[in-house]
Amino acid sequence: KKKLIIDVDTGVDDAQSIMVALAAPDVEILGITCCHGNTSLENVLKNTLRVLKVCNRLDIPVYKGCPKPLLAGKQNAGDFHGKDGLGDVPDPDAPGLDLLQEKRAVQAMLKIAKENAGEVTLVATAPLTNLAVAVQLDPSFPKKLKGLYIMGGNTESRGNTTPCGEFNFVADPEAACIVLERFTCPTYIASWEFSCRRSLPWSFVDEWLSKDTEKAAFMKKISSLSMTKARSAEYQKEITAGKGFNPCDVFAMAAALDDSLITDSDEVAVTVELAGTHARGMMVLDYMELLKKSHKVVIMKNVDSEKLKQMLINALK
Numbered sequence: 001k002k003k004l005i006i007d008v009d010t011g012v013d014d015a016q017s018i019m020v021a022l023a024a025p026d027v028e029i030l031g032i033t034c035c036h037g038n039t040s041l042e043n044v045l046k047n048t049l050r051v052l053k054v055c056n057r058l059d060i061p062v063y064k065g066c067p068k069p070l071l072a073g074k075q076n077a078g079d080f081h082g083k084d085g086l087g088d089v090p091d092p093d094a095p096g097l098d099l100l101q102e103k104r105a106v107q108a109m110l111k112i113a114k115e116n117a118g119e120v121t122l123v124a125t126a127p128l129t130n131l132a133v134a135v136q137l138d139p140s141f142p143k144k145l146k147g148l149y150i151m152g153g154n155t156e157s158r159g160n161t162t163p164c165g166e167f168n169f170v171a172d173p174e175a176a177c178i179v180l181e182r183f184t185c186p187t188y189i190a191s192w193e194f195s196c197r198r199s200l201p202w203s204f205v206d207e208w209l210s211k212d213t214e215k216a217a218f219m220k221k222i223s224s225l226s227m228t229k230a231r232s233a234e235y236q237k238e239i240t241a242g243k244g245f246n247p248c249d250v251f252a253m254a255a256a257l258d259d260s261l262i263t264d265s266d267e268v269a270v271t272v273e274l275a276g277t278h279a280r281g282m283m284v285l286d287y288m289e290l291l292k293k294s295h296k297v298v299i300m301k302n303v304d305s306e307k308l309k310q311m312l313i314n315a316l317k
């Protein structure tokens, strides 16, 4: 079985990504660690439990992580995901926060990695604050991971939060930098531009959401706000133009779940700009090897979209 830790800021696409993981065969989710990001940490915790409830998997341990970035000012993506992070369609019967584990996210990550050294894959679809704190506390943490899959960063300096910065990296640039500098395990990055270019057709989405299941009804409800935005003329002007639905976080998750998903990639050393007038939080790719860094990450360039679609379909069954 593939063992996973999932670090989230649940968010609509985090919800999709968690549901894809829950539906995958031969996967054991050892813990879901929550971080500030798309919405407040408290909302992230509530949203994560809501997703697990719909999937009947409240047995999976959920941990409370960092409520704010290391140094940066707090950001959220409420304009896109909804103020509550999940489309502003509250569930009156949502599970209570008493279901959370007592142990904190960072301690849980370290413990799980220690007990499953070499076997656990970490999928990070939030600002990287929890991971950065974890490696500061235990520098051997990355070595215990089988792999790290990140949704974040940009490759063509086309940002979604600043002109050249992607949300998860801009929301905590210092954390992103620490993670890219210190995590020497095999690391795979689904960047913002990549995810835009691999967007799925809206015709697929319409069919995907039309299924008569509780999970499909839930997904339709929580994604209505963000999908209306994503389909708007204003949004279509970006590089997503006309291409369709971008399930960002799902790309990182799907790659972690299926080793054959990535069909094209680059291996390159990366870091993050921490200063700069416009470029703070921007991922820097050292194709010319000018930084003389030995560790390279895998930058995803293409995936098997049919496999990805099938995973999304399975998630709502």
Ligand code: BDR
Residues within 6 Å of the ligand: 011, 012, 013, 014, 038, 077, 125, 126, 151, 160, 166, 167, 168, 192, 248, 249
């Ligand atoms: C990333 O930022 C968040 O809004 C999404 O959940 C995704 O992780 C895309 O830039």
